[in-house]
Amino acid sequence: MNKITIAELLPHQAPMLLLDRLLDYQGARVRCETRVGVQHALLLDEQGNLPAWVGIELMAQTIAAWAGMRGRERDEPVRIGMLLGSRQYQSQVSAFAAGQRLIIEAECLLEDGGMASFECRILSGDRPCAEARLSTYLPSEGELATLLDTA
Secondary structure (H helix, E strand, O other): OOOOOHHHOOOOOOOOOOOOEEEEEEOOEEEEEEEOOHHHHHHOOOOOOEEHHHHHHHHHHHHHHHHHHHHHHOOOOOOOOEEEEEEEEEEOOOEEOOOOEEEEEEEEEEEEOOEEEEEEEEEEOOEEEEEEEEEEEOOOHHHHHHHHHHO
16 A cells, blocks of 8 residues: 555645545545645745644545545546545644644445545544545446536
8 A cells, every 4th residue: 555655545635635644444434644845835824824624625535535446446447536525524623733633534335326425534643633524426437528618
C-alpha cells in the first residue's frame, strides 16, 4: 500500500490535491492522512489554519481514494466522481491547526449503481474532530462523457 501514491488514486491535481497519503484500504473502509500545510495554501486562513468546512472535501477525497483503490482492483482507470451531498456535518473545531496531522476515515454503508453513502470522520490523534455522512455518485465512463458534453 505504501508504494501507491495518493496522486495515483485521485483525479485531483495540485493545488486541490489535499491528501498526503493512503494509510489503509480494506473492502468498505479507507483511511487517509494529511498534515495541514502548504499543500492547502489556497484554503488556509490568515493564521495558516484550515477552516473546518474544508473537512467535507477531505472526506470526499478520501472516498475518491477508496474508489481509486477499487478501480485498481478491477484494472480500471481513475474516474471522476461527484459529491451529491452531506448530512449532519459536525465539527468539534472551527479550524484544523497549521501542522496538525489529520486522519480521515470513510466507510461505505450502501452502494447501488454508482450511488453510495459513506460514514466519514476526521481524527487528530485519537480525538474526533469532525464527522458526516456523504452521498456520492461515480458515473460510468459513458455517463461522464454525456454529462461533460451537456455542461
